[in-house]
Amino acid sequence: MDASQVRAIVGKYAPALMEKLGIPHWSIVFYYDLREQKGSFAKRGECIRQVRYDKAAISFDPEEFGTEDEVLKNLRHELIHVVLAPFDLFWHAAEAHWTDDPVRTEIMNTVWDHAVEQAVINIERVCEGHGPTELIAAVPGPKPKGKGR
Numbered sequence: 001m002d003a004s005q006v007r008a009i010v011g012k013y014a015p016a017l018m019e020k021l022g023i024p025h026w027s028i029v030f031y032y033d034l035r036e037q038k039g040s041f042a043k044r045g046e047c048i049r050q051v052r053y054d055k056a057a058i059s060f061d062p063e064e065f066g067t068e069d070e071v072l073k074n075l076r077h078e079l080i081h082v083v084l085a086p087f088d089l090f091w092h093a094a095e096a097h098w099t100d101d102p103v104r105t106e107i108m109n110t111v112w113d114h115a116v117e118q119a120v121i122n123i124e125r126v127c128e129g130h131g132p133t134e135l136i137a138a139v140p141g142p143k144p145k146g147k148g149r
């Protein structure tokens with residue numbers, strides 16, 4: 001996809017998804033140049049948060065998406081990172097205790113990243129129920145394909 005296609009999908013679904021996830025009060029800026037920001041490795045999206053100000057920046061790499069459903073699922077994934085943002089306060093306080101130790105920093109970063117991603121995935125599973133994503137089905141727009149609803 002190109003950036004304009006991903007931007008249109010995000011614009012269509014983000015407000016309803018933010019409402020459903022309980023984060024409508026957050027100010028979130030969306031960017032569509034993640035590949036330019038990070039280099040040429042494959043990563044669909046990224047979410048950076050300022051929890052004390054309820055602000056976030058979510059960046060996408062449009063080249064990583066082939067369908068609207070892929071964009072929607074990644075948008076939801078990145079928004080769930082916002083839902084979990086209060087844990088960032090703990091992380092920032094805790095990491096000050098090991099920043100001068102590169103080995104401990106590497107270990108703690110790896111454990112933290114894994115724990116956060118697993119928490120996001122668990123919430124995604126809750127959202128999906130047993131069929132096509134119920135959360136996605138609940139937001140305005142085209143209905144999920146394949147169930148004849």
Ligand SMILES: [Zn+2]
Pocket residue numbers: 077081117120
């Ligand atoms: Zn993630």
